[in-house]
Amino acid sequence: MAENQRKKERKERKNAKNKKRITILWIIIIVAAAVIAVMKISEINFSALFQQKSSENSIVLSEDTDKKSGFPYRMEAGENNVLTVVGSRLALLNDSSYTVIDSDDAQEYIKDEHGYANPIIKTSGGYSVIYDQGGTVYRLDSQKETVYENSAEGEILCADVADTGTVAVVSVSGVHKSRICVCGKSFSEKMNFEISGGYVTAAAIDDRGRNVAFVVMNSENAEIKSTLYTMSVKDAEPRAKFEYTGSSVLDIHFSSGYLYVVGNNFVSVISSLEKETPVYGKGSMNTVSYCYDPADNLVIAYSEYIGAPVNKLSYVRQNGKIKTTVDVNSEIKDVSASGTDMTVLTGSEIISYKLSNGSERLRVKADNSYSDIQQLSSKIYARHRSVLEIVSE
Numbered sequence: 001m002a003e004n005q006r007k008k009e010r011k012e013r014k015n016a017k018n019k020k021r022i023t024i025l026w027i028i029i030i031v032a033a034a035v036i037a038v039m040k041i042s043e044i045n046f047s048a049l050f051q052q053k054s055s056e057n058s059i060v061l062s063e064d065t066d067k068k069s070g071f072p073y074r075m076e077a078g079e080n081n082v083l084t085v086v087g088s089r090l091a092l093l094n095d096s097s098y099t100v101i102d103s104d105d106a107q108e109y110i111k112d113e114h115g116y117a118n119p120i121i122k123t124s125g126g127y128s129v130i131y132d133q134g135g136t137v138y139r140l141d142s143q144k145e146t147v148y149e150n151s152a153e154g155e156i157l158c159a160d161v162a163d164t165g166t167v168a169v170v171s172v173s174g175v176h177k178s179r180i181c182v183c184g185k186s187f188s189e190k191m192n193f194e195i196s197g198g199y200v201t202a203a204a205i206d207d208r209g210r211n212v213a214f215v216v217m218n219s220e221n222a223e224i225k226s227t228l229y230t231m232s233v234k235d236a237e238p239r240a241k242f243e244y245t246g247s248s249v250l251d252i253h254f255s256s257g258y259l260y261v262v263g264n265n266f267v268s269v270i271s272s273l274e275k276e277t278p279v280y281g282k283g284s285m286n287t288v289s290y291c292y293d294p295a296d297n298l299v300i301a302y303s304e305y306i307g308a309p310v311n312k313l314s315y316v317r318q319n320g321k322i323k324t325t326v327d328v329n330s331e332i333k334d335v336s337a338s339g340t341d342m343t344v345l346t347g348s349e350i351i352s353y354k355l356s357n358g359s360e361r362l363r364v365k366a367d368n369s370y371s372d373i374q375q376l377s378s379k380i381y382a383r384h385r386s387v388l389e390i391v392s393e
Contacts, residue, residue, distance in 0.1 A: 076094065082094070133157070153173075162207055178214075184209070198216040209233070229241050255297065256296070266279075293338065299315055
């Protein structure tokens with residue numbers, strides 16, 4: 001009788017442990033999905049065509065393309081559209097094709113079907129890396145052509161590219177959870193490091209391709225924990241690690257000798273791979289959207305809480321100092337920045353501010369059907385469903 005009771009108790013303890021493991025696993029899966037969803041803030045569809053009407057400072061529908069400028073430019077049909085910059089040109093990625101066009105006359109330099117099931121793009125300087133997240137294939141492109149296409153050893157989790165064309169690819173490892181591999185343009189392997197403790201959700205490589213950082217997500221006591229590791233490609237082990245319990249790291253980005261860490265409810269900067277400087281403390285804000293200017297300084301839109309009707313916009317220097325903060329009396333959908341200005345898209349307007357002091361430079365009416373913007377030098381491009389136009393020059 002006692003033996004049966006002990007067997008029953010052991011079985012109950014085992015079931016309880018299995019239930020806890022399953023619960024933790026589902027938490028990790030849900031949070032990972034949420035992180036990816038937030039990181040795709042700007043991946044929204046655009047369509048139709050509008051043209052700025054200067055007399056009313058608004059945008060009106062147009063179907064005509066300026067033969068001289070090539071804009072408005074009609075994009076390839078597809079879902080999950082992304083608008084970004086590669087060098088001095090505009091890059092357009094969706095679930096079926098990749099296109100690079102001239103920012104002045106919309107001349108097409110690259111236009112092909114990539115064949116990736118879940119394409120993600122990262123850019124730096126004049127290079128881009130497109131990888132099939134969950135697949136094994138990735139490609140390196142310049143502003144005018146594909147440099148190469150290659151396969152990773154396992155399913156790709158994330159990737160990044162340096163100004164030099166050096167690529168860092170993180171894939172699933174059969175030995176540990178993840179593996180980060182760094183290769184130059186000529187396929188010369190600079191680093192191959194096995195990562196244990198969890199799956200990597202974000203990775204970054206600096207402009208020169210010499211330092212890397214990656215975020216490992218796991219759980220501790222049924223609570224999500226993001227751990228950031230920094231290291232040189234020549235190091236045998238990470239230089240330092242930084243733990244963020246109860247917070248998700250949305251993005252990491254090198255800027256010279258500094259590393260921006262953008263979380264869902266905090267922002268910090270790490271210098272020399274080892275020293276962290278808080279910019280916004282954990283729980284003090286809610287990240288809405290963000291981007292980096294041509295000098296790799298952070299521009300971030302945030303609110304006091306999730307769903308707040310008004311947002312703020314800040315320009316954060318590499319050393320973690322907040323240079324400029326602007327109150328935007330609306331919810332921000334997207335942000336972009338040039339070397340002098342930072343621009344927001346709201347449900348009714350496109351507004352530009354000076355990076356130096358936050359003074360307003362431009363205000364253009366744009367209805368809620370506009371999804372994202374891209375600022376390149378003095379021009380502001382806006383995407384509406386399948387059409388890309390210049391709303392300000």
